[in-house]
Amino acid sequence: MGHTQKYFFKVFFICLCLTGAAACEDKEEAGPAQVSYKGTNQAEQLLEDMEEVTSAVSVKEGKQIFAAVTVHQFDRLQLENIRKKGHSLLKEQWPEETVHFSTDYKSWLELNKYKEDRRNKSMSEKERKKRLTQIEEFMKG
Structure with a gap:
């Protein structure tokens, strides 16, 4: 050769x-997945447009939106303001939805993993609810 x-x-x-x-x-x-991800892609874009945010992930389940972001290291000093701003942006866009928003890295990581699993494998309704409840607990704590 x-x-x-x-x-x-x-x-x-x-x-x-x-x-x-x-x-x-x-x-x-x-395909049909595009419809179910439309709101989440829009939410992620909205959050990533914030100058403090480095990455965003969101999931829309029923009447609930779960979203988490990672922020620049320097901006970690203002996490409370970023949480308020991000939550307000989402609530303005989707006033009828229940919004769960976090700047916690663990929440971002678990939500990202949930989104990948939902996309790649079929989960039972029970498993989805259980995982979202766990993610919601991460967001509160």
């Missing part, structure tokens, strides 16, 4: 991998 052929196969393999990764990204947006 010549040098040119090896180079061609490497380039072909990389292109193939990139195409597969792009196809996986599009998969999330397509």
